[in-house]
Amino acid sequence: MASQKIAYRSAIVHSVADPKDVGLDDSYQYFEDGVLVVENGHIVDIGSADDVLARQPKHITVKVFKDKIITSGFIDTHIHYPQTGMIASYGEQLLDWLENYTFPEELRFKNPIYAHQVATLFLDELASNGTTTALVFGTVHKESVNVFFEEAEKRNLRMIAGKVLMDRNAPDYLTDTPQSGYEESKELIERWHNKGRLHYAVTPRFAPTSTNEQLATVGQLLKEYPDVFMHTHLSENKKEIEWVLDLFPERESYLDVYDHYGLLHKRSVFAHGIHLSDCECQRLADTDSSIAFCPTSNLFLGSGLFNLPKMEKFNINVGMGTDVGAGTSFSLLQTMSEAYKIMQLQQEKLHPVKSLFLATLGGAKALHLDDKIGNLAIGKEADFVVLDLHATQLMRFRMKQTTNLEEKLFVLMSLGDDRTVSQTYIYGKKAYDIHGETPKAQIAM
Incomplete structure (x- = not known):
């Protein structure tokens, strides 16, 4: 059976290059209202919701995430x-x-x-x-x-x-x-x-x-x-x-x-x-x-x-x-938070966009697997995560004070942990859901 094409609608952000090489503004893509389309375990389309949905079949299945942001695994x-x-x-x-x-x-x-x-x-x-x-x-x-x-x-x-x-x-x-x-x-x-x-x-x-x-x-x-x-x-x-x-x-x-x-x-x-x-x-x-x-x-x-x-x-x-x-x-979110503090102790800044790069595309480049994973580019394997911007009461309140993506990312990295991960997808299939649809292992005592 052919794999069904599925669209995921949410805010979307992913790294496309190292900020040190291209500058912050050109190192990532962000769609405030975006759509990611997955078929046969791979990403086949990404962009603003209006543009992507206009290109896709009218009856495509669309999963909508409210108050979430999708990024690469x-x-x-x-x-x-x-x-x-x-x-x-x-x-x-x-x-x-x-x-x-x-x-x-x-x-x-x-x-x-x-x-x-x-x-x-x-x-x-x-x-x-x-x-x-x-x-x-x-x-x-x-x-x-x-x-x-x-x-x-x-x-x-x-x-x-x-x-x-x-x-x-x-x-x-x-x-x-x-x-x-x-x-x-x-x-x-x-x-x-x-x-x-x-x-x-x-x-x-x-x-x-x-x-x-x-x-x-x-x-x-x-x-x-x-x-x-x-x-x-x-x-x-x-x-x-x-x-x-x-x-x-x-x-x-x-x-x-x-x-x-x-x-x-x-x-x-x-x-x-x-x-x-x-x-x-x-x-x-x-x-x-x-x-x-x-x-x-x-x-x-x-x-x-x-x-x-x-x-x-x-x-x-x-x-x-x-x-x-x-x-x-x-949690790599908590790891990013500690990385920021290590840079602070050396009188250096670690921008949240750079942190996202290190935890996704930078890791893929370090492993020489960036032709397969690391971001949400068309053709890449569909390993991605849905992060909840309102995962805790404090995060929900703090997010109301943010005015741009960089602030949102920094709050995610400073306050986020496993409670922030709403869903995880592996090769286009849901592998984890915070609401308990995936079983946990039982360790013998």
């Missing part, structure tokens, strides 16, 4: 699904936090039943927060990635994930070997990469937990499968950087460790990048590598303040990441 460029159960764990910085909270929780993912329960909850949480694509850490266990992809495939999600590679400086119960990590990653790539809307990311946890031999196998996998992603951490914490330089004294910098083994390429995404030298920034730019800006976790772990203007100076692609579970919310 959010893209989370760094998140850990196995850390869902330890979000909001008190009182540590990065290295102690890993030892005391992260590693014990990740042991539980040896059990595929538990992994499936958490994967289901995790993907439900993404949908209820308007996130339609994410770059996701699994655990060292191959099954943790298999069950994640199985659940993502059921939902027809465009997701990227990978098995953690970690052969030292971690508990014995969470380590693999260079050979086993290579073989299991290869098996997962051949099973899942480019299956439907799924992609694989080779995933060394970070340099301190991989030997030279294991990092060499990561480079080998990237050569054998040049279109897979590479996902790891970089320069999050000053003690972490010191540790890396102690472990790899022959290398010039933290980034140089990865570079030496061929881990920098156009689908490499490095989480954090808070403490980078100019030379490291230039090398990231030269290799078309990307950075995931994770403001809530950077503040929560006391790691530092990300220098977005510096990344822009070097033309490095930057996306937004929640970094759950060090990040304290699945």
Whole structure:
């Protein structure tokens, strides 16, 4: 049966370019009374309601949203699904936090039943927060990635994930070997990469937990499968950087460790990048590598303040990441709010239009998926979210005081959270409705 063409009528806003490249006014499209038309999982028309409806069949189905705004689905460029159960764990910085909270929780993912329960909850949480694509850490266990992809495939999600590679400086119960990590990653790539809307990311946890031999196998996998992603951490914490330089004294910098083994390429995404030298920034730019800006976790772990203007100076692609579970919310709206505060602490401004870009089209560009997702351009996959401008009593009152789109966006980003997400659509089909039409996972205690 042919897919029905459906029109969605509401205020509509989406990014079309980076404001730093074209200026604010030319970086987005806004239709106060707009229509988005979807057919066969793709966007086939967008524009003002009068123009679009004049072009479409007279009897087209039109869904109307009052006091809402439609935008592209959010893209989370760094998140850990196995850390869902330890979000909001008190009182540590990065290295102690890993030892005391992260590693014990990740042991539980040896059990595929538990992994499936958490994967289901995790993907439900993404949908209820308007996130339609994410770059996701699994655990060292191959099954943790298999069950994640199985659940993502059921939902027809465009997701990227990978098995953690970690052969030292971690508990014995969470380590693999260079050979086993290579073989299991290869098996997962051949099973899942480019299956439907799924992609694989080779995933060394970070340099301190991989030997030279294991990092060499990561480079080998990237050569054998040049279109897979590479996902790891970089320069999050000053003690972490010191540790890396102690472990790899022959290398010039933290980034140089990865570079030496061929881990920098156009689908490499490095989480954090808070403490980078100019030379490291230039090398990231030269290799078309990307950075995931994770403001809530950077503040929560006391790691530092990300220098977005510096990344822009070097033309490095930057996306937004929640970094759950060090990040304290699945909501990219709340993440944008924290990003604004991080810029304020550096005497810089983060415009709401730029924030929207980072959470949508900027994330797609960082993942080199902007030909498929990231905005509502005709031909793109129909992953979009309906945001409620009156989600709370305070938001309803505050919105009455706004006079333009930029003010509305800033209120959404400052006061918004999962209550703001009215509906989420995946490939043209409703995947979440705040009124309870989509079931939530039940986690066994």
